[in-house]
Amino acid sequence: MWPRDIDWRSLRFGVEIEFVGIAPEAVERLDGWSVDPRERMRALDGSYGGGEIKSPPVDWSQRGQIETMMARIETAGASVNWSCGFHVHVGLEPWGVDALPALLDAALTTQTALRELFQTPSHRLIFCPPVTRAQRDAWLAAPCEDALCHVGRPQGHRSGINLAAWYEFGTVELRFANGTLDADRAQRSVELALRWVAAVGRGAALPGEREALVAALEVAAEGYPPPHPEPVWHAREEQLSALMIPILQPQITAEVPDAEILWVRPTPEGLYVKTDSGDRCNHRFWFEPHAQGFRLLRFEKA
Structure with a gap:
């Protein structure tokens, strides 16, 4: 049912932590945390390695798990570089598919401001291209996963605001944040994602300018994971x-x-x-x- 006013702290979410330097299987994981064996990052010498560790669905009261896992990953010898991202999936359980039209409209309006807040560098945009009006129109005409995916280079199939994730996970995924093992920056990124989804869920008309969006969502204007220079x-x-x-x-x-x-x-x-x-x-x-x-x-x- 949409709209519906839900406390952002009650929304379920999951994170994907990308890193280089070690095999993800080497990290001792909390219960429910998993490795995606398909994901590999690139080191500064061009080789592939590292990977991605994913959380189970949690809520804001359980966010300490992110700090624990990031500390374990870093202690095991990992780091982040230009090829890594930090992705946040937010569950759409309170609204279901009814929220997708509003999320598509909000993505079109706010995605540039979100990219600016997250400082997404140009070399990472191939992994998080923009939602397009053509995608919105195609989905409204015939709702399906394919309508929400890009064609062309497969790295870009998933938008920076990835609504195709609804069909696989029941979530919307925000992919703009740069890689990080800093728990404070990670949690700030999660909070921004949760507040954005909750605002769209209650029917708020969000502004498209960065400063106005910060004020509307009551989020930090800075302090998100910084970009890393591309070789x-x-x-x-x-x-x-x-x-x-x-x-x-x-x-x-x-x-x-x-x-x-x-x-x-x-x-x-x-x-x-x-x-x-x-x-x-x-x-x-x-x-x-x-x-x-x-x-x-x-x-x-x-």
Whole structure:
């Protein structure tokens, strides 16, 4: 039922803590906390490692679990860098699917202000692109998960305000916060997410300017996880991918019709292209340049 005035402290939420430096399985976890074995971050040398630890659904009175787990993760030798995020899922139990139209409208209005509050750097926006008016209109016309997902590079399927999470978890996920092992900054991020959802749930018309949104939600204007500088080599990789995707996509589609390019990277074996075909079905391709463009050397299922 929407609207409905609910104390933000009573809302159930979960967090996802991303980090580098250690395998997440090495961390002693509280009851109900889990590892997502599919998630890997990138270290400063370009290698993949680290991962993600997820909380069970908790409420504000149980937020101390975040501090405990962050301390354990850091003690085990982990850290956060430019590739890490801190995600907050907020349960929509008090309202159900009835709240989604209002959440979509609030996302369109406030997502820029939220990005500014969370200081989301440009290199992380591929993992949290904006909700679009076309998505809103598509969902209202035919409500389904696909209407709330982006097409194109699969890293960007989930918006910064990820309402597709309703279909998998019964939540809305806020993905803007940068990676952190600082419990105070993490809890401040959780509070902002909870207050935002509660305000939308009671039918508040939220402003789109950062200072006005801070006042309307009665949240801190600063003190959220700061951004970490992107390595120059990663920026160059992203530039290469952006340049090569439209060039290589037709050849890849000819081999695997539903494949979408995740990334393009130079290797001693040639240009390495990793793709996603849905349900985490990945293929790997290698190309070499020649006079007429790029020749496909080989491809395989990952």
